[in-house]
Ligand SMILES: *[C@@H]1O[C@H](CO)[C@@H](O)[C@H](O)[C@H]1NC(C)=O
Ligand SMILES: *[C@@H]1O[C@H](CO)[C@@H](O)[C@H](O)[C@H]1NC(C)=O
Ligand SMILES: *[C@@H]1O[C@H](CO)[C@@H](O)[C@H](O)[C@H]1NC(C)=O
């Protein structure tokens with residue numbers, strides 16, 4: 001029922017009169033603006049729109065590239081000895097711009113400084129400011145102050161300032177592609193919420209959790225850098241760098257925009273369930289590498305990051321993007337997380353079910369009280385023939401000769417150890433041990449829809465092939 005059905009005749013008349021007044025006044029304002037505030041550079045008042053477009057050229061005329069990004073990584077001398085490998089897996093020496101800020105000078109084990117690491121700076125001694133304000137968290141204050149130190153260091157030609165930790169993995173191509181869609185002359189504060197609901201409640205739902213990386217457009221970074229010492233004086237009682245940063249930004253009149261591809265990873269243990277059902281958005285970062293298990297079985301943390309980067313080097317746009325298709329002859333469902341894993345279910349399952357990560361991981365807080373724990377829906381990890389997938393992990397990658405395709409292979413990590421699912425006809429997938437996936441060489445530029453796929457598998461063969469392609473109009477996976 002329309003809400004207007006309650007309006008009486010009298011009200012209708014009143015509304016009509018009010019409309020007339022508003023309309024007349026609006027017309028007056030419009031004419032006034034046309035004649036009084038005429039832009040001298042514009043040929044005619046009616047071309048104001050086009051004219052202002054000429055003043056601010058469209059973003060695409062000069063696309064954002066890596067040279068426009070400035071990175072500030074906050075770390076400690078102590079942890080750098082092992083975290084150096086994490087950063088070197090994605091940092092491009094002499095190409096990526098930015099600095100690592102250490103608490104103290106590197107000791108002799110770290111010297112000479114690795115050419116594959118970001119150049120380092122030692123954080124400014126802000127003891128005076130900390131003492132003056134009796135700041136409750138000197139280390140956190142040092143981290144916030146790092147934003148100003150980075151900005152003061154270098155900002156010529158910079159469009160975006162990206163802050164992260166010494167255990168943050170960034171996927172540069174994807175970050176560039178995402179940022180290129182926004183106007184760097186405006187004020188943006190991008191970041192990630194915590195995956196753990198209560199962390200957002202304890203700190204803020206409106207802050208970027210630092211390790212995931214938070215990204216500021218140039219004008220915002222500039223405004224924040226100019227105000228940061230004042231802001232540290234305003235909030236000496238706040239004990240979290242990310243929270244202080246957020247309140248400083250809010251005080252300047254700007255607000256937070258979450259990007260779903262940035263991951264603080266406030267989870268523990270095996271996050272393969274999460275990476276196998278990544279949200280439909282480019283992967284931008286991973287964090288908390290030391291708190292999670294290595295992301296590939298039988299590899300240590302550094303090697304598993306390097307392994308993921310092998311796929312990333314070929315195509316970041318598809319990395320961990322989930323594509324689902326059905327093999328109708330066996331009633332199987334394949335769920336591909338490109339460059340990472342494949343799950344086979346012995347049952348037809350809709351996409352809407354499979355986009356929920358299997359809860360292979362544990363909560364950030366060791367003994368949480370009661371759910372909900374996560375900022376997304378999950379599926380429980382169960383031992384059930386029809387719900388438990390056969391799991392395969394990414395092994396090798398290459399380009400097809402003569403064809404515009406990239407191939408990736410995936411191998412079974414371990415036997416599933418369960419009987420066959422009998423619901424959809426009893427077709428065991430136990431003997432499949434290798435899957436090849438073919439994707440176009442061209443990266444995906446429009447991510448508004450997931451891709452679809454076709455499966456080539458002859459009954460009895462231990463191999464399966466999958467070809468990813470754009471979906472047909474109205475094609476549904478259910
Ligand atoms: C990045 O863009 C700048 C223009 O802002 C251009 O001068 C430079 O050549 C570009 N770099 C690359 C690697 O495309
Ligand atoms: C340098 O620091 C690391 C970590 O703090 C330590 O393990 C190593 O022994 C130190 N090296 C020297 C030469 O002091
Ligand atoms: C980076 O540039 C410096 C000097 O321009 C050079 O000495 C160094 O070898 C370069 N590093 C790499 C990894 O190419």
Ligand SMILES: *[C@@H]1O[C@H](CO)[C@@H](O)[C@H](O)[C@H]1NC(C)=O
Pocket residue numbers: 125126127128
């Ligand atoms: C930092 O500055 C304070 C005085 O402001 C000084 O006492 C302290 O020794 C300095 N610390 C370092 C590591 O230089």
Ligand SMILES: *[C@@H]1O[C@H](CO)[C@@H](O)[C@H](O)[C@H]1NC(C)=O
Pocket residue numbers: 381382383417
């Ligand atoms: C599933 O079964 C395996 C082996 O029998 C066992 O180790 C594992 O704990 C079980 N998992 C669940 C969620 O019950």
Ligand SMILES: *[C@@H]1O[C@H](CO)[C@@H](O)[C@H](O)[C@H]1NC(C)=O
Pocket residue numbers: 328329330331423424425
């Ligand atoms: C697949 O499962 C459906 C529903 O359970 C069943 O009707 C159909 O016969 C099965 N297909 C095959 C090839 O077994």
